[in-house]
Amino acid sequence: MDFWPERTVTEPLLHIDRLTKRFGGVVASDEISLSVPHGELHAIIGPNGAGKTTLIGQLVGEITPNSGAIRFNGRNITATPTYRRSALGLARSFQITSLFLDFSVLDNVALAVQAHAGHSFRFWRPARAEKALRDPARAALARVGLAERADVVVSRLSHGEHRQLEIAMALATRPRMLLLDEPMAGMGPEESARMVETLRELKRELTILLIEHDMEAVFALADRITVLVYGSVIASGSPQEIRANAEVRRAYLGEDSAPVIGHG
Amino acid sequence: MNAVLTVRGLVIIALVVALALVPLYVVLAGNYFPLTLFTRIVILAMAATSLNFILGYGGMVSFGHAAYLGIGGYAVGIVAFEGVYSGYLQWPLALAASALSALVIGALCLRTRGVYFIMVTLAFAQMVYYIAVGLDRYGADDGMTIYRRSEFGGIVDLSNKIVFYYVCLALLLGSIYLTWRLVNSRFGMVVCGARSNDRRMRAIGFPTTRYRLTAFVIAGSMCGLAGALLANHTEFMSPAVMHWTRSGDLIVMVVLGGMGSLFGPLIGAVTLLVLEEVLSDVTEYWQIIVGPLFLLVVLFARGGIDGLLAGANRD
Structure with a gap:
């Protein structure tokens, strides 16, 4: 795998600089700064309402920050529209499953492939017969273990399969970086374990920003962890450092005597 | 596709064959009235097919689609009024005028979503309606008579009612074929995807607005x-063609027949207009019967009549 040969500088792939977002009186993002270098799996944790989803919203361009900057792959993308960020290689999976429910599994992924295969002002040839769209889509499905469900209508998939499909679609856009918004939300232990395996595989080739409540998964996967509370970063470091951080325990569990950060 | 020999497939084939045989019946029976009725049905089915492309497949509920019917009709009428009867000029002009209007109206309306989109398309259609009312030179409120049909230099003679009927039928089937090609192409996948989940489409990298606008312009043309x-059929054009209730009729045809189904609008147009014809012979208040029927379809058959036919095959 060629590792971004066009980039020689050591600037991190994603760099967030003092990002601030207010909703009325609520500061959802309070001068958040963090960097994710190439190849890292960076996890963001924090209690409900910590502003994790607001942060993702700003990263993908659905929410405009009040101040601060986002740099991706050496470019300032703070004001870049969502679809163009996707073209630059920033792919997002949704927290609440957000798929094309009336399309087949393969159609969903093929759309993601199509999004990055030039313009779509092609009016005549049947898209479902194009190998250039279908083959990469099947490959992405195979990577998340959904190959045999390709022709099922999405609304008939199980919850766990929806989450896998979310990831396959993000992969099909051939991203440089994956933004995963709670990929394990609502999963049973077995499904979670399978997702951890999938992410472990993907981690070898992709830079990943993971927002997740499942602490077991976070500590198993992350290279670095950032802890967000009420919109500000209270700690950032390796899993060991975070585990040992007293402030994190206090903020996370709301008490001083918390034994370990266990299950979110 | 082994879908032809289903209940639905057979009904559609029967319908198309029946439409093709209308002139034969007319000639044998010596009664020209059905030809007039069915020419109107076929033309409005084509309008409904165009609406279905953006409404059924694209999820854009345009409540002002009759405006384009009027713009195309007025293009023919005005040019004829000024003494030019060539269809080679009139028809491209009708296409260009409706495409341009759809481009402007669509560019503004597609900034809005949901109910706002419905209201804004309605507002624009009302604007076009009142512009037509203000055209004093072309009959204003009363409309204008078109004394000669479009001329195509002896290749087809539109003043022959049977020839004209077949031209309309061919263009209707052409529109349905075009819709079929479009919705299955890459372009169509984007338009349908934006209906299903526009936010996700943007997240995976599609600038959906320009595709939706293109679809809007295609439907308008x-x-x-x-x-x-x-205009050629009635040999008359008046603002009434663009009245908002006409736009409503087109939506009823699409919903009744089946949104997002290729032949749905045709089925809807035939059902609505034939019912109207038959029932208005029985009672002046025929809408009392059609109204509840429409409600039943909306409540219990979300895929319209076409959806019912497809369901009949499944069970």
């Missing part, structure tokens, strides 16, 4: 051509 046919 298709409807404009139907308008050109309508």
Whole structure:
């Protein structure tokens, strides 16, 4: 795998600089700064309402920050529209499953492939017969273990399969970086374990920003962890450092005597 | 596709064959009235087909689609009024005028979503309606008579009612074929994807607005051509063609027949207009019967009549 040969500088792939977002009186993002270098799996944790989803919203361009900057792959993308960020290689999976429910599994992924295969002002040839769209889509499905469900209508998939499909679609856009918004939300232990395996595989080739409540998964996967509370970063470091951080325990569990950060 | 020999497939084939045989019946029976009725049905089915492309497949509920019917019709009418009867000029002009209007209206309306989109398309259609009312030179409120049909230099003679009927039918089937090609192409996948989940489409990298706008313009032009046919059929054009209730009729045809189904609008147009014809012989208050029928379809058959036919095959 060629590792971004066009980039020689050591600037991190994603760099967030003092990002601030207010909703009325609520500061959802309070001068958040963090960097994710190439190849890292960076996890963001924090209690409900910590502003994790607001942060993702700003990263993908659905929410405009009040101040601060986002740099991706050496470019300032703070004001870049969502679809163009996707073209630059920033792919997002949704927290609440957000798929094309009336399309087949393969159609969903093929759309993601199509999004990055030039313009779509092609009016005549049947898209479902194009190998250039279908083959990469099947490959992405195979990577998340959904190959045999390709022709099922999405609304008939199980919850766990929806989450896998979310990831396959993000992969099909051939991203440089994956933004995963709670990929394990609502999963049973077995499904979670399978997702951890999938992410472990993907981690070898992709830079990943993971927002997740499942602490077991976070500590198993992350290279670095950032802890967000009420919109500000209270700690950032390796899993060991975070585990040992007293402030994190206090903020996370709301008490001083918390034994370990266990299950979110 | 082994879908032809289903209940639905057979009904559609029967319908198309029946439409093709209308002139034969007319000639044998010596009664020309059905030809007039069915020419109107075929033309409005084409308008409904164009609406279905954006409404059924694209999820854009345009409540002002009759405006393009009027714009296409007025393009033919005005040019004829000024003494030019060549269809080679009139029809491209009708297409261009309706495409341009759809481009402007669509560019503004597609900034809005949901109910706002419905209201804004309605507002624009009302604007076009009142512009037509203000055209004093072309009959204003009363409309204008078109004394000669479009001329195609002896290749087809539209003043022959049977020839004209077949031209309309061919263009209707052409529109349905075009819709079929479009919705299955890459372009169509984007338009349908934006209906299903526009936010996700943007997240995976599609600038959806420009695709939706293109679909809007295609539908507007298709409807404009139907308008050109309508002007030739009635040999008359008035603002009434663009009245908001006409836009409502087109939506009823699409929903009744089946949104997002290729032949749904045709089935809907035939059902609505034939019912109207038959029931209005029985009672002046025929809408009392059609109204509840429409409600039943909306409540219990979300895929419209076409959806019922497809379901009949499944069970």
